[in-house]
Amino acid sequence: MAKMTLEELRKLRDEKRLELNRRKVDEKTIEVIVSMGTSGIAAGAKETLQAFIDELNQHGITNAVIRQSGSLGLDHAEPTIEIHMKGMPDTIYGSVTPAVVTEIVDRHILKKELVDKHVFDRPAPDIIKE
Amino acid sequence: MAYSSYCLVCGGTGCESSKADLIYRELRRVAEERGVDNDVQIVKTGCFGFCEKGPIVKILPDESFYVDVKPEDATELIDEHVIKGRAVKRLMIKDKERKKHLETEDDINFYQKQVRVVLRNCGIINPEDITEYIAREGYAALEKVLFSMSDDDVIAELKTSGLRGRGGAGYPTWQKWKFTKDIKHTAEEVFVVCNADEGDPGAYMDRSTLEGDPHSVMEAMTIAGYTCGAHKGYIYIRAEYPLAIKRLQTAMAQAREYGLLGDDILGSGFNFDIEIRLGAGAFVCGEETALLASIEGERGTPRPRPPFPAVKGLWGMPTVINNVETWANIPMIILRGGEWFARIGTDGSKGTKVFALTGKINNSGLIEVPMGTTLREIIYDIGGGIPKKKQFKAVQTGGPSGGVITADHLDTPIDFDNLTKLGSMMGSGGMIVMDEDDCIVDVTKFYLEFSVEESCGKCAPCRIGTRKMFDILERITSGKGEMEDIDRLEAIAVSMKKASLCGLGQTAANPVLSTLKYFRNEYLDHIQNKRCPSGVCKDLVRYEIDAEKCIGCTVCARRCPVNCIAGERKTVHVIDQDACIKCGQCYDACKFDAVRIA
Amino acid sequence: MSTQTVETATFSDELLKFIETWKDKRGNIIMIMHRIQQEFGFLPWDAMAHMAKLIDVPLAKIYGVATFYHYFKLEKPGRNKVAVCMGTACYLKGARDLIDELSNLLDVGVDETTEDGEFTVESVRCVGCCGLAPVVMVGDEVYGKIGPDGLPEILAKHRSAATEGA
Ligand SMILES: Cc1cc2nc3c(=O)[nH]c(=O)nc-3n(C[C@H](O)[C@H](O)[C@H](O)COP(=O)(O)O)c2cc1C
């Protein structure tokens, strides 16, 4: 990437926004976001991330993107992850150990049902509307 | 077979006790009875953070939110909402409460007391991918500043916003910037500094912000550079934060590659770059003049102010220094306008505040609330209350410079001025909840010990005063306190406040003064009755077994590390006081509340 | 095992390169000291002397800075750093008991190293996972919500790991 001009920055912003939005409505994409702040990592987020990679591979699920992010602030429930996919409400799961990952892939992603006891709510509304 | 709706029942620790489980089972039973159990999935969830109104039931995808739900309501929720699609108004949150904080933003979820400005991207974007930041309005504020605002415009916007520094003292940000801006043409060089030293021993807001959204801070620093005539910025960050450092380095490299840092940013002709400088574990380096000394590669001892850094800072040059959270607010203020920001919060304190909510609290974690939120809302609605049904005792804010807030003030709106009035302070945002098991004198001693260790020793009032206060507290907690000690503490506090060079010494007595004010009786108990009511101060504690309650289960005797509990099965047990090392194991072990702290 | 002294020749190429790039920057010494400590695990006397020569700063100044900051260690640490969080949240949840138990188990106080050079016990301020309080870190690994009972197991794990790895 070469240095950008103002126009290029604006173009990039629009494109990237479109791409992210498309991902949200795209029938085929499943998006898994793993919270990887210090508290998440201390609670085992790296194992969680690896477990997702392994589980998705094992089930031959190729249309999933796994992304990393910072902390949502739900320290008591770390590791936390969020899933976006068509046909399911956006869901945040907490205390996601590798065993729970197996369950999430099996039930949330494949059977389209929520996994009991691990659902959390978004801690705060994002004040910036897009 | 997919479900068409989802019914979430809060099963957090707070709600569990208030019948959430019953509601869950009722909902399932009714759903099955009506034959809709394949259409609606009923799940128990983690805490929603609205525990005072619990149990909570939320139905997706409509996002309907029901509070104070009782098991009897299950039938109505299923019949009306799930089957007929009609909301059960009776159980919805009342409008009055909805409007409390943010009258203008009526389409966000009002039951959630948190509002994200600073943490807007944390947990949402990938902090190692600049394009995700850009997609969420990232660098749009810089764009606006570089191409359509003058330095005065930026400062005017900050002034309208009412933003005050989040590093502790709450100084209006626009004023600092203006001091520097006004002299930028006469200065050889100007610097911008981000204070990411975060020294309060119970706080980690700044670290999370940098880990989750490093670009927001960098963008804001660049804006300050443009406004105040600086071409170089420094981020002074604790070496103990390796992940935040790494994310910052990645972010800086990407910003340079994209032309958002470096020469001729976005073709505007403006040059600005940032360098990371590591702290090295000295709390006093969070103080701005000490921090600047540390960047210069010196021992981090504070310098007298004035001159203030805004006029004479790094290498003697005008320097704008702000805290991480202060910086993270700025892009949004520029983008949405100072007026928008000023609508959030209270008269004297605008915007939101991030707190690290920890200690004896169910939902510990990072929260961001509008200024003016009450402690009650933070502790009970967001934090889910105190674990194990213990009694709330106090909240400590402001770390070693702050004080405690008691149950009497749970309904005080939290902002800079109210906290100061209560004898505490905002500090950087550590918020530590204490329950009945915590000894106020012991906690105060903990803070004083911290200040003794961290005093840089440059001036006597602080160096000697902190040590003396610590010694007195040590005496009191070991049962050797005298009544005069209280006067001594107060006298030392006054002289430290007056005569110390920097904020550390000036505020180090705050924990003592504040606890003496609100918990004097607890001090007196320690001094006069040689008693520690919460059983923390080992020298003052005696464990005894209540003969009435003991059933002789032998558990305590087996747990005692020094075998000093005697008793046969099914007979009352007795502690040999001379041998007891006061470890408290028996107290924790007894299931029958037979072990008492005397 | 290396000794307290370090030959000047043992500055790695990367370290020398780092010093080269930082040599002419203002206020560089703390950054260079961090880099040296990263390489040796502490600041050996000889390394400070060598640094003084390389960047042409009096050794007394470097020493003065090194002694000011807690983060810089002048003694060689043990193979494993056992850091007990003494932040406020951890303190309230019993961090003091953890320190007491560690000195019991290892027969060393805070900032001391066991005789076999295996462990150095340290107390640190909030490591930022108060949700897991009380917290102990061994090397980079974080152990949360642990009581004194849990310590022997953790030590055993790292002890064997260290001897196996050596
Ligand atoms: C002893 C002491 C410690 C401080 N520690 C910090 C700190 O860790 N982080 C911080 O941002 N400000 C800290 N401050 C406040 C800074 O001196 C300064 O006010 C702040 O960086 C200004 O930024 P702001 O206006 O954005 O708040 C500390 C002050 C004192 C007296």
Ligand code: SF4
């Ligand atoms: S008040 Fe304390 S920390 Fe501040 S300069 Fe004086 S001795 Fe140092």
Ligand code: SF4
């Ligand atoms: S554990 Fe309690 S009930 Fe059992 S022997 Fe001890 S004091 Fe008695």
Ligand code: SF4
């Ligand atoms: S406090 Fe500890 S030492 Fe004393 S009797 Fe109870 S278990 Fe034994």
Ligand code: FES
């Ligand atoms: S106080 Fe120990 S992790 Fe925060």
